[in-house]
Amino acid sequence: MKDLSESDPKFRSSLAVVLSDPMVNNYNLFAQKGKSSAFTGYLAETSSANCTYGLYQENTKSGVMKKSAMVVNVLNKQATQPLLTFGIYADGIEALVGDAAEGEESTEATAGLSLTMMDVLLRPVEFFRGMSGLMTAVWNAPSEPVSALQGNLLLQDYSHKIHLSNGLIVDASVLGVASIDLSGKISISLWYKNSHSVITNSGALVVEGSLQIDSEELKSGIRFSTESEAFIDFQTDVDFAEMPVKMCLQMKRPPISSRNSVEKFEKSRYFKKRLTIRKKRSSSTPPVSYFINEKNSFMCTAMDPDQ
Structure with a gap:
């Protein structure tokens, strides 16, 4: 939200109104349960349009990745056209490194890739599911x-x-x-x-x-x-x-x-x-x-x- 507010004045003013409410802007809702980062930069700049990239990442407290995504957009003064979005998701990886939170030890390890082209969601690609799938992915990883x-x-x-x-x-x-x-x-x-x-x-x-x-x-x-x-x-x-x-x-x-x-x-x-x-x-x-x-x-x- 902070990254989007820096480039969108209308969203920035709306976010300021929401955060002025103490029922929303409090420690109970914004206490960190993990680590996340968001960044937007320019791939190309022209007089008629700009091409931007956005990198978004969400980790657990121990640093294990949960989600990572890259978004490429073409925008001008009138509109924004999403070109490509690809992201990597993972769940249950904390148990494999011995850092699972209480109650999440039995979560099945899963990882995959999600793709979106021209604002159309494509079929995701699953890397592995479960311990046996992880070992198969490790030994059969393509060079x-x-x-x-x-x-x-x-x-x-x-x-x-x-x-x-x-x-x-x-x-x-x-x-x-x-x-x-x-x-x-x-x-x-x-x-x-x-x-x-x-x-x-x-x-x-x-x-x-x-x-x-x-x-x-x-x-x-x-x-x-x-x-x-x-x-x-x-x-x-x-x-x-x-x-x-x-x-x-x-x-x-x-x-x-x-x-x-x-x-x-x-x-x-x-x-x-x-x-x-x-x-x-x-x-x-x-x-x-x-x-x-x-x-x-x-x-x-x-x-x-x-x-």
């Missing part, structure tokens, strides 16, 4: 990333004929496609009592378009294309050799590569030669490591001082 979600999105399919005042007809068309892949891998060591997991969000974008004169006498126009691909790695390292459990979250984006090409052509039935001019350009964006929160930074430094 290579396993894809949990793949899809192609048609972003734009535009075709239009423009009739000019001089009688010529201009044919304009634009086609844009995005491809996404959500994959992950995990390794658990019962001997060293630690685990390492990586969730990779990869995507590619292709936009092709043309603007040309539709005439039997003259063929003239321009074609353009843009290609780009990016990856975001969400890495989690957990050390449960001693209590409290230590956990380090890292979110990184490798360099982004993009390629642009433009082709201009002119051809007439009255000329033998055809004029074609092509220009290509490639660019790369430096890698980025995203900030999560200050406490997580201290924990990562304590787990790996050389990092």
Whole structure:
């Protein structure tokens, strides 16, 4: 709620009114039964819209994770469009590390992954259920990333004929496609009592378009294309050799590569030669490591001082 109130003035004023009531804002309701954190940052900023990411985490008092989620939204002044939400949930893990609360010792250990794309909830993926499922997951954990979600999105399919005042007809068309892949891998060591997991969000974008004169006498126009691909790695390292459990979250984006090409052509039935001019350009964006929160930074430094 605090994270949302920092970016939404209307919600901030409503929250202030609710918290002014002592029946709500008291120790009995807000006493900590665990640990949680929420953080929102920018993935990309443009003049017309911004792309934000939100990281939300809920742990027990001993530091064992209960819920963790990442939310990616595209927003402007008028609206907010959720793109992708993936979260990891766990229950009953405290009993495995000997830190279960009173009355929760018999809770069955469960862990899984929930996915939401374009505000549509997809079928969750369950990692394991019970002690036998956990041991099977430990011994059969894949060393290579396993894809949990793949899809192609048609972003734009535009075709239009423009009739000019001089009688010529201009044919304009634009086609844009995005491809996404959500994959992950995990390794658990019962001997060293630690685990390492990586969730990779990869995507590619292709936009092709043309603007040309539709005439039997003259063929003239321009074609353009843009290609780009990016990856975001969400890495989690957990050390449960001693209590409290230590956990380090890292979110990184490798360099982004993009390629642009433009082709201009002119051809007439009255000329033998055809004029074609092509220009290509490639660019790369430096890698980025995203900030999560200050406490997580201290924990990562304590787990790996050389990092």
